[in-house]
Amino acid sequence: MASLGLVLNFLVFPGLLFTAVIGLLTQWVDRKVSARVQWRVGPPWFQPFADILKLIGKEIIIPEGARRTGFLLAPMAGLAAVGVVSTVLWLANMGGDGFVGDLIGVIYLLTIPSLAIIIGASASSNPLASVGASREMKLVLAYELPFVIAIFTAVTKVSPMTLRLDGILDYQAANGVLLGNPSCIIAFIVVILCAQAKLTYTPFDIPEAETEIMDGTHIEYSGAALAVVKLSQAMMLFTLPVFFITLFWGGLVLTGWGILYTIVKYLIIITIIVLIKNTNPRVRIDQAVRFFWGPVTVLAIIGMVLAIVGL
Amino acid sequence: MPQILVPIIVPAIAGGLCLLIPRRVKGVREILTLAGLVWAFVASLQLFGAWPLSFTRDWVVLGDLTVQFDLILNHFSAFIIIFVTLFGLAVAVYSMSWLSKDHDGRRYYGLLSLTIAASTGAALSNSLLLLLIFWEALTAILFLFANLGRNEKAASEGAAKSFIMLGLSDAALFLAVALIWVRFGTLSMNELSIFVGDGATISIYILMMIGAITKAGAMPFHTWVPALGRGAPTPVMALLPASIDKLLGIYLLARLSLDIFSIGPGMQLLLMTIGAVTIVGAVLMALIQHDLKVLLSYHAVSQVGYMVLGIGTGVPIGIAGGLFHMLNNAIYKTCLFFGAGAIEKQAGTTEIGKLGGLARAMPLTFIGMAVASLAISGVPPFNGFVSKWMVYSGLVELGSRGMSSYWIFLVAAMFGSALTMASFVKVLYSGFLGQRPSEFARVREAPWPMTVPTLFLAALCIVFGVWAKFPIDRFINPIVHGSVATAASGALDASVGFWNPSLATGLIILGILVGLAIVAAGKLTTRRVGHVFIGGNKPPEPLDTMHVAGTGFYNTIKETKGLKGIFANAEERIFDVYEMGGRFGNVFVQGLRAAHNGVLSTYLTWAVIGLGAVVFALLSALLRQLVGGR
Numbered sequence: 001m002a003s004l005g006l007v008l009n010f011l012v013f014p015g016l017l018f019t020a021v022i023g024l025l026t027q028w029v030d031r032k033v034s035a036r037v038q039w040r041v042g043p044p045w046f047q048p049f050a051d052i053l054k055l056i057g058k059e060i061i062i063p064e065g066a067r068r069t070g071f072l073l074a075p076m077a078g079l080a081a082v083g084v085v086s087t088v089l090w091l092a093n094m095g096g097d098g099f100v101g102d103l104i105g106v107i108y109l110l111t112i113p114s115l116a117i118i119i120g121a122s123a124s125s126n127p128l129a130s131v132g133a134s135r136e137m138k139l140v141l142a143y144e145l146p147f148v149i150a151i152f153t154a155v156t157k158v159s160p161m162t163l164r165l166d167g168i169l170d171y172q173a174a175n176g177v178l179l180g181n182p183s184c185i186i187a188f189i190v191v192i193l194c195a196q197a198k199l200t201y202t203p204f205d206i207p208e209a210e211t212e213i214m215d216g217t218h219i220e221y222s223g224a225a226l227a228v229v230k231l232s233q234a235m236m237l238f239t240l241p242v243f244f245i246t247l248f249w250g251g252l253v254l255t256g257w258g259i260l261y262t263i264v265k266y267l268i269i270i271t272i273i274v275l276i277k278n279t280n281p282r283v284r285i286d287q288a289v290r291f292f293w294g295p296v297t298v299l300a301i302i303g304m305v306l307a308i309v310g311l
Numbered sequence: 312m313p314q315i316l317v318p319i320i321v322p323a324i325a326g327g328l329c330l331l332i333p334r335r336v337k338g339v340r341e342i343l344t345l346a347g348l349v350w351a352f353v354a355s356l357q358l359f360g361a362w363p364l365s366f367t368r369d370w371v372v373l374g375d376l377t378v379q380f381d382l383i384l385n386h387f388s389a390f391i392i393i394f395v396t397l398f399g400l401a402v403a404v405y406s407m408s409w410l411s412k413d414h415d416g417r418r419y420y421g422l423l424s425l426t427i428a429a430s431t432g433a434a435l436s437n438s439l440l441l442l443l444i445f446w447e448a449l450t451a452i453l454f455l456f457a458n459l460g461r462n463e464k465a466a467s468e469g470a471a472k473s474f475i476m477l478g479l480s481d482a483a484l485f486l487a488v489a490l491i492w493v494r495f496g497t498l499s500m501n502e503l504s505i506f507v508g509d510g511a512t513i514s515i516y517i518l519m520m521i522g523a524i525t526k527a528g529a530m531p532f533h534t535w536v537p538a539l540g541r542g543a544p545t546p547v548m549a550l551l552p553a554s555i556d557k558l559l560g561i562y563l564l565a566r567l568s569l570d571i572f573s574i575g576p577g578m579q580l581l582l583m584t585i586g587a588v589t590i591v592g593a594v595l596m597a598l599i600q601h602d603l604k605v606l607l608s609y610h611a612v613s614q615v616g617y618m619v620l621g622i623g624t625g626v627p628i629g630i631a632g633g634l635f636h637m638l639n640n641a642i643y644k645t646c647l648f649f650g651a652g653a654i655e656k657q658a659g660t661t662e663i664g665k666l667g668g669l670a671r672a673m674p675l676t677f678i679g680m681a682v683a684s685l686a687i688s689g690v691p692p693f694n695g696f697v698s699k700w701m702v703y704s705g706l707v708e709l710g711s712r713g714m715s716s717y718w719i720f721l722v723a724a725m726f727g728s729a730l731t732m733a734s735f736v737k738v739l740y741s742g743f744l745g746q747r748p749s750e751f752a753r754v755r756e757a758p759w760p761m762t763v764p765t766l767f768l769a770a771l772c773i774v775f776g777v778w779a780k781f782p783i784d785r786f787i788n789p790i791v792h793g794s795v796a797t798a799a800s801g802a803l804d805a806s807v808g809f810w811n812p813s814l815a816t817g818l819i820i821l822g823i824l825v826g827l828a829i830v831a832a833g834k835l836t837t838r839r840v841g842h843v844f845i846g847g848n849k850p851p852e853p854l855d856t857m858h859v860a861g862t863g864f865y866n867t868i869k870e871t872k873g874l875k876g877i878f879a880n881a882e883e884r885i886f887d888v889y890e891m892g893g894r895f896g897n898v899f900v901q902g903l904r905a906a907h908n909g910v911l912s913t914y915l916t917w918a919v920i921g922l923g924a925v926v927f928a929l930l931s932a933l934l935r936q937l938v939g940g941r
Contacts, residue, residue: 006814006818007821010818010821010822011821011825016822016825056829056832059839060830060839061839061840061841062839062840062841063840063841063842063843064840064841064842064843065668065746065747065843067668067670067671067743067744070670070744072830073823075826076822076823076825076826076827077819077822077823077826079822079823079825079826080818080819080820080821080822080823080825080826081819081822083818083822083825084815084818084819084822087818099811099814100810100811100814100815100818101691101808101809101810101811101815102807102808102809102810103808104700104703104704104808104810105691105700105810105815107725108689108690108691108696109691109815111690111729111732112690112691115688115690115732115736118736118740119736119739119744122736122739122740122744123670123744124843125668125744125746125843126843126845127746127843127845128845130740130746133736133740134864134865137732137733137736137737137864137865138733138864138865138868140729140732140733141729141730141733141868144725144726144729145722145726145729148721148722148725148726149718149722152718152721152722155707155710156710156718159711160711161707161708161710161711161807162707162711162807162808163703163704163707163807163808164807164808164809220843223830224829224830224832225830227829228826228829228830231829286870286871289868289871290871293871304718308715
C-alpha cells in the first residue's frame, strides 16, 4: 500500500499533475506581469492550459534525418526528472524524509531537464538546434559552479551538517530560517541569478534566443512533444522556487496562516524572477559564462567564507 | 595445482602458447585465449568467499635474505581478480572482430593473456617484492602492447612515454620497498603496519603512493594516458588504462592507505588535493580535445580523481565511494573505449570534427555509449551517480567534523562532474546525433563480438546503479568494514544523506510513461516526417554544408579570460612532468650521449630484455622451489 501511495504522490499530488497545474498558473502570472510591464493587458488565467491542450491536439512533425527515439524520448525524461524533484521536495516539507534522495540527488536530478533538452535538440538534425544545444550546455557549465557553492553555503550553516532535506528543515524550524544569516542572503541572491539561467529566462535565454536562432533547442519540436517540453518548463518554474524556499526560507508551511505566508514567499521569488526577465536584454553566451564564473562565483565564495566564519 | 594459482598460471600458459603458435595457424589463438580467460574467470568466481587462502614457497634464498613467493586471497584481492578476468574476457571477445588482418594477432593475444596473468598476480601478491615484479611486468607488457598500434609513430611515441613514466614510478615503488625492507625487515603486506609520522615513513608512503597513482593515472603523473590514447590499439586502451590499471592502481593505493600505513590528516589532505586537481584539470583538457580516443583518455585520468579523493577523505563512506567508483569507472570507461573502437572500425576515424549522425547506422553501439556517457556524467540513476554521491557524502561528513575547507573539494568534484557531462554531450552529439556527413552514408553496425561486450558493460552500468545495494554489500562494504548502510528496499543510507536508486528509477520510468501517454493522447497516428527549415528555407543540399561539428562546441570556454592562457600552456605541455623531466634530463645526459646512438627504442629494448632476464631468473628459481617442494 505504501508503494501505491507513493505512486499516487508522484502522479497526482504533489507530483506531476499538481506541479503541472501550479506551474502553468505561475506561467500565467509570469505572462500577466510581463504584459503589465510592457503596457499590455495580458492573457486570461487559463491561457497556458489552453496552449498545452491545443498543442497536444496538433500533429507531430519529425524532421528528416532526426534520431526519432532520442528526439521524442528526451523531453519525457526531463518531465519525469522535474516530477521526481517536486515530489521529493513536497514530501520533505510535509514531514516525510524525502524518500528518494537528499540534496545531492535533487541537484543532479535538476540537471536532467537541461541534459534532456540538449540531447533532444542534438537529435533533431537542425543546425540551429545544434547551436542551441551547445549554448545550453555552456550555460549549464556557467551557472553550475556558483550554484553548487551557494547551495553548500546553506549546508555549511546547518549544524550538524546534513544533506537530508528534512534535517535542513528541522534545523530551520529550531533555529530560525537560514535567510536570516548574511552568508545565506548572499547565497540566495546567487541561486536566484542561477535560476534565471536554469529556466533560460532573459537575460540568459541564450539557447532559445527567438529573434536569433528561432527558439534554438526547441526549434523542431511540435505537437504533443512540444507540449511536454513546455510543460516541463512550467513545472521547473514552480519547482525551483519551492527548492529555494525549502533550503533557505524555512520551507513550506501548509497549515493555517502559514499557507498564505508560503504563497507570499513563493510569489516574491516569482516576481523577482519575472522582473529580472523583463528589465534586461539578452546577453551573449561568452558574456554569460564570464558573468557566472566571474562576479557571481566570487559572490558565492564570499557567502561561503562568511558561512565558515559563522555569519 | 592450488586453486589460488589458477587465475595467474592459466592465462600465463595460454599467453605463452599464443606467442609460440606460428603466425599462419588461424583461429587457435582466439580459442586458446578465450578458454584460458574463461577458466581464470570461473576460478576467480569460485575463489570469492574461499578466503583465507594463501600460498607460500621460498623462492630465492640469498644468504639470510629469503624472498618468498607469497600469495594471499582476501576479500579485496578476490574482488579485484574477478573483475580483472572479466574485463580481460570482454576485451578478448571484442578483439575477435576488432583485430584486422594486418594486426599481429600472435603478439596481441599472447600479450592479452599475459596482462591478465600479471594483473591477477599483482592483486594476489602478499609480498611487496612479488607485487613489484608483477607490476614491472605489466609496465613492460603495456609497452609491447602499445607498440602494436597501426599509426606506428604515434604508437611508439605513446608506448615510449608510458614506459618511461611508469618505469620511473616503478622505480619509486622499488625504492620504497627497499626502504621498507631495511627499516622493518619484512615485505609481507599482512605483517606491515606502519605509522606515518617521521620523515622516513612519510617518504616511503609518498614513494609508494607515486607508484600507485601513476599506474592509476592521476595528476601530475597522468600524461602517459593521453599519449597512449593517440596511438595504442583501442581495445588495449579499454583493457589497460581504462580498467585494469585503475583497478590495480587504486587497489594498491587503498591497501597502502587503509592497511599498510596509518596516515594522518596531512597525507589525507595531500590525497584529496591530488584528487580534486585531477578531476578538474583533466576534464578541462578533455573538453577541448578533437580526437575521441584522446578525449576518453583524459576522462580516464579525470575519473581517478574521484577515487583518490574518496580514499583521501578517510571517512568510511568516502573510501567506499572511491572504491565503488573504481569499479564503476572501469565498467563504463571500458564500454566507452569499446564504442570508440567500433566507430574507428566502422567509420574509419575517431576525429570528432569529421563524425556525425551515426546513431541510425550503429544503434547498438549508440545505446551502449549513451548509457556509459550518462553513467560517467553522474546522471542518476546510473552507477556513476551512486559512487559520486558516496564520495560527496564522505566530504560533507568531513565538513561536519569541522574541516572547513571541505567545500573546495566538494565543489571541485561536482563542477568536474558537470564538465564531464559537457564533454560527453559533445561526444554523443558529434559522434551519433547531429547531421550525418554523406561520407558515412554506408556505415553499418559493428559485428556482434564488438556490440555484445559493449552492451553487456552498459547493462552493468544500469544494474550497478539501480541495484547499487548488491555490489556495495557484496564487494565494497566488507573491505571498508561495513560503511554504507543498505536497507532491504535498496536504499543507501549515510549519516549525512541517503539515496534510493531503485525508487528513483521507478519514478523516472513512470514519469516517462506519463510523457508518452500525453503524446499518445494527442494524434500520435498523424506523425509525419518533414523537412528541416532554416529561416523559412530548406537548407542547401547536401546537408553536409550545414553540419555543425562538435569540435567548436566549447570554444567559448576555451577563450574565456584566465582559462585561455592555461589551455595554451597545457597544449604546449608546459605542465607535463614528462616534458619537464625531458628538458632537465636533456642537459644532464648531454655528456653520456656521445657514447650512445640516441635511438630511444634501442634503449627500451635493452631495458625490456634486462627486465625479462630478471623475471626469467626469478621464475626459474620459483620453478626449482616448486619442484623441490613437492
